[in-house]
Amino acid sequence: MTTSTVDDTLRAALSSCARPSRPSPLAATLTHLWRGMMAFKHYPAQLIDIILLPLIFLLMFTYLFGGAFAGSTGRYLQFFLPGVAVQSVILMTVYTGTALNTDINKGVFDRFRTLPFWQPATLAGNLLGDIIRYVIALTMTIGLGVLLGFRPGAGLLGVVLAMLVLIVFAFSVSWIFAALGVVVSVPERVSGTSMIVIYPLLFTSNIFASPETMPGWMQVVVQINPLSHAATASRGLMNGTATFGQVGWALLISALIVAVFAPLTMHLYRNKNAH
Secondary structure, three states, rough: OOOOHHHHHHHHHHHHHOOOOOHHHHHHHHHHHHHHOOHHHHOOOOOHHHHHHHHHHHHHHHHHHHHHHHHHHHHHHHHHHHHHHHHHOOOOOOOOHHHHHHHOOOOOOOHHHHHOOOOOOHHHHHHHHHHHHHHHHHHHHHHHHHHOOOOOOHHHHHHHHHHHHHHHHHHHHHHHHHHHHOOOOOHHHHHHHHHHHHHHHOOOOOOOOHHHHHHHHHHHHHOOHHHHHHHHHHHHHHHHOOOOHHHHHHHHHHHHHHHHHHHHHHHHHHHHHHO
């Protein structure tokens, strides 16, 4: 059989079936979301960050430092829980960046480049997966807080609104680490850099202690810390004392972060795609 005959036979075989239609952006995004969720099955250690770490912080700070900070553990719990909810989601904003960088280093990214789907679906699917992680972490943290005696003044509606604001805030921060995940060389640098950035911001915010107890210069640092605005909005919404300005600042900061880092991440991702 000649080469020409083989080619003709191959073309006939390939053309005998209709070409599958290109998946829509939504279908591609949901596929990558499902792929990200499968990480729970293959890497169950993720549950430590999502569930155990927030619970450990809540128990440790409430019962070790609550009496010293607020005079009683019950009073401190009312102050601390809306703040530790911020910490619960912020510590997980690194997941998208780590996942992207892992795909790049393992060659999965190069394989995706050759496939006919909407390429940003990889980013979108991972970011949606982060939202599911945020919901789980917030539900577990607030649920334990209620068991320990936390009572939100605004009831269930206030808790739900606070969770929505924190999810929006964390979603915006995740774009920062998504951009980092595209450019750094190894996944460990994404997680290492996140700890260098996040932990100083956590401990120089109003999550753990009221700024009124701090020196004047530290109060200024706390007031300009974006995490402080998220914690203030969370406390106000849960306690029923939130003002338009408190919630507005948290949402405005979120919008600014997305406006800067979402286009930057997409630009970096497209450039990475071109090489």
